[in-house]
Amino acid sequence: xxxxxxxxxxxxxxxxxxxxLDCVYxxxxxxxxxxxxxxxxxxxxxxxxxxxxxxxxxxISGRYSWNFQKSTSSFNxxxxxxxVVDSAVYFCALSDNNAGNxxxxxxxxxxxxxx
Amino acid sequence: NAGVMxxxxxxxxxxxxxxxxxxxxxxGHSHVYWYRQLPExxxxxxxxxxxxxxxxxxxxxxxxxxxxxxxxxxxxxRIQQVVRGDSAAxxxxxxxxxxxxxxxxxxSGTRLTVV
Numbered sequence: 001x002x003x004x005x006x007x008x009x010x011x012x013x014x015x016x017x018x019x020x021l022d023c024v025y026x027x028x029x030x031x032x033x034x035x036x037x038x039x040x041x042x043x044x045x046x047x048x049x050x051x052x053x054x055x056x057x058x059x060i061s062g063r064y065s066w067n068f069q070k071s072t073s074s075f076n077x078x079x080x081x082x083x084v085v086d087s088a089v090y091f092c093a094l095s096d097n098n099a100g101n102x103x104x105x106x107x108x109x110x111x112x113x114x115x
Numbered sequence: 116n117a118g119v120m121x122x123x124x125x126x127x128x129x130x131x132x133x134x135x136x137x138x139x140x141x142x143g144h145s146h147v148y149w150y151r152q153l154p155e156x157x158x159x160x161x162x163x164x165x166x167x168x169x170x171x172x173x174x175x176x177x178x179x180x181x182x183x184x185x186x187x188x189x190x191x192x193r194i195q196q197v198v199r200g201d202s203a204a205x206x207x208x209x210x211x212x213x214x215x216x217x218x219x220x221x222x223s224g225t226r227l228t229v230v
Contacts, residue, residue, distance in 0.1 A: 033218075035218055043223065045221040045224075047218055047221075052216075091157055095214070101213070102160035103215045103219070104160075105157035105158045107156060108156075
């Protein structure tokens with residue numbers, strides 16, 4: 001069965017601090033896909049990144065970076081020099097061959113960036 | 116090119132009434148997925164539909180909930196005889212191909228409040 005765990009339910013930082021959001025997943029498949037979504041206070045879901053299980057290269061996009069480690073089944077997300085606009089709930093999600101029609105979401109991490 | 120359109124954005128129903136949530140997928144997308152987000156939780160898969168067919172309803176509650184995606188018109192998620200526990204955000208997503216591997220485009224959600 002698939003499972004995604006985001007152990008940090010809430011994180012509070014001061015602007016300009018770096019922050020890492022943890023994501024640990026479980027799957028029996030060797031082919032799977034990992035995602036991060038952002039849910040700002042307005043409520044919509046914003047796609048951030050998709051990663052397949054065969055690509056372990058870390059990725060950087062501006063202030064965002066992702067660290068994918070198969071050995072620890074983790075797909076962590078780091079925001080560098082956080083800004084108030086980064087305040088949101090962030091969800092990690094998994095799709096694998098066993099449940100190919102659906103995304104399995106973690107419980108989310110609420111990030112609060114204070115000025 | 117409009118994204119996934121959901122309406123209404125907010126819906127208030129009294130206990131025992133019916134709730135109808137609508138979702139128009141992105142142009143060219145024939146696969147629609149419904150997810151539910153209970154307060155302070157992650158999203159949970161409900162149902163996956165293609166035009167005129169329910170493909171996977173493994174996440175749908177057994178009673179009072181139904182979904183359709185007719186040949187013409189939007190997909191509808193219908194909740195009969197609503198109860199307070201149905202209060203949640205309901206998200207629709209669409210994709211051009213089957214499955215979640217490529218990720219979805221989510222709508223902005225419908226927030227249902229049962230009073």
